[in-house]
Amino acid sequence: MSGSVLIADDHPLFRQALRLAVERIIPGARMIEAGTLATAAAAAASAQDLRLILLDLKMPGAVGYSGIALLHAECPKVPILVVSSAGTEAAAEARAFGAVGFLHKGCDLGTIEQAIARALNHDAPLEQPPADQPMDQVRKTVAGFTPMQLKVLLAVLDGQLNKQIAHRLDISEATVKVHMTAIMRKLDVRTRTQAALVARSLGIDSQG
Known part of the structure; x- marks a missing residue:
């Protein structure tokens, strides 16, 4: 079963690029596109067969890492792969709030496809941030x-x-x-x- 994939990004051209990457990894997947966080949250809450969420941090309605936290709360079992123009320092924060991985938008299509395949398997990033810091525990609380x-x-x-x-x-x-x-x-x-x-x-x- 192919299921559906939510692509949350406010740039139509980049959504098309992500669609292409998804189609190569999950042939026949149903694409759900959202240009705002509110639309993405509503789609995540109503989708019955959602397999993956591709999320940009910088989109209308999102502040900081609130988009990850909100979508993770709506679909705690669905992997969230962040594909953003934010700096690499955002990667650890993104994972702390519930994302399974983080990619910069400058990555080539092949790298994005590999990341999608890993995210579908709920594979953890190669480098894990330390989980014993006090602020990490608070992030996990917010993610819950x-x-x-x-x-x-x-x-x-x-x-x-x-x-x-x-x-x-x-x-x-x-x-x-x-x-x-x-x-x-x-x-x-x-x-x-x-x-x-x-x-x-x-x-x-x-x-x-």
């Missing part, structure tokens, strides 16, 4: 957030109050408070301000 918890946290980073968050996400203020309580408990902080500071320290709200 539910999609709604991540959306609430991103809204807090935007400076929105509970009432505004409730309206934006179409949930009640009480539900927002429940999610904030869960977020603060998981991050081991006491206030929403502290939660926002932790998120910023991880690069979630920085332009990636």
Whole structure:
């Protein structure tokens, strides 16, 4: 069964290049294209046979590594391969938030095809970052957030109050408070301000 592949990138020409690479590795795969993070998240949540997500960090709606965290939360069992123009220093961060691998957009098509094949097998990168650092543990915690918890946290980073968050996400203020309580408990902080500071320290709200 070929299944489907989500290609999340706001550049149509690069999406075409990724389609070509996928078609060579998974003949007959159904392609799902998304030009914004919101579209990608909706597609990931609704796809029943998703086998792989190809994700650009720099796309509308994404800040820092929030795209990886959100798509990983929507589809925790689906490998995410980041293909981005961000520097190689972003590779370790990308993996920490749930990506199985990272490629620079300057790679040739053959390299991208090899990376796709490895990602489909959930193969780990050749070089693994150390996993025993305190910040790595916090990244793993954020990577384990539910999609709604991540959306609430991103809204807090935007400076929105509970009432505004409730309206934006179409949930009640009480539900927002429940999610904030869960977020603060998981991050081991006491206030929403502290939660926002932790998120910023991880690069979630920085332009990636």
